[in-house]
Amino acid sequence: MEGLYFDKQEIEHIIISVIAISLGFAIVFAGINGLLSSPKEFLVFMVLSLVTVGSGFILHEMAHKLVAIYYGASARFIMWTKGLLLMLITSVFGVLFAAPGAVYIYSNKITKAENGIISIVGPLTNLLLVGFFIALSKVFPVVFHLSFIGEPLNVWAFGAKINLILALFNMIPAFPLDGSKVFAWNKMVWIGTILILLGLGAVLISPFIIVSWGMLLVIALIFSKLAFGGNQR
16 A cells, blocks of 8 residues: 655645635625625625635545545546636536545456445545534534624534535535445445435434535436436546
């Protein structure tokens, strides 16, 4: 197994992507009006997004990289410039297409099971962060009052919800999302993970998240079919 290594370009891609996805989330929640009318509050919210959203995104991707290396593959994070720009553009309209980049794995020897395990560790990392942020919200609550958010913002509770959403999104079984590889590897593992995530979502966010996730599942499957022919690799 080769060691965990980051070259200068990969580090630059990671930093840019983390800042971009945090900015995208901040724009979605604050809106352009919030950005223009309360720039200082927006900057505070941007920092909060870096801590909660940015950490969830990069730890998710690094989990993929670490396990891929464990299985003898080469892996590196590569930023998608077009995906990053699309993400920022859609965020202005209140929708976040969170695809600033991903870990690319290079190996001819990765089995379906190994690929499934490499894929599921990302969402599981987000699930661990859900627990971590919930614990922080109980032990060390941090609350901000921001004019563009109608109620007091519990930072750690916000982080838990966002990481749960990231995990649910990535577990959709549509290529190229993680869920497609997990589903191809072990359907029972996929079902068990989804039930846990949706159960937590119903408690932490709203029971309606089950319906929302189902609608997103259908949209993602249609998009995957049109864009990739439904292929799962």
